[in-house]
Amino acid sequence: MGRALVVVDFQNDFTPGGALAVAGGDEIAPRVNALAASGDFDLVVATRDWHPADHRSFRQQGGPWPAHCVQGTPGADFHPAFDRSRVEDVIDTGVTADAEGYSGFEGTALESLLRERGIDTLTIVGLATDYCVKHTALDGLRQGFAVTVDGAGVRGVEVQPGDSERALEEIRAAGGVIV
């Protein structure tokens, strides 16, 4: 059966200098690129946080976050150190004002794409461990995929210290594997 690498939201706004920077977010590039180039995966797919300017998660709209990953802005671009030559598909999330979009599966074609390609096993890397990685992993498990999160390929926001470790614990408790 098929294996896919899912690279979550490796975008400028989630890396140092970005609007919603994750500490060390840029440091995942070597691991992400090595996995993508490893030949271990039948499919490499990238998700992208891709919000309208009035997205409900932004503070101006009463949400928890500064404006980030606004469609078509440099902050929404993939990080330049992310080698996308093996990426076959890009899945946009949170594309309407009301779609939260923490999970790559929420309101997207990700599940059908994976099924069409005969994928049953996911390795997830990207940003951020405690939000979009967590929700994508948990949704993947709910939908019956085997899910591994690669610890060297993720970093967390850590709004509260320990959030990333708690997120990984939640994924483990739901049946995921952390390596």
Ligand SMILES: [Zn+2]
């Ligand atoms: Zn977002």
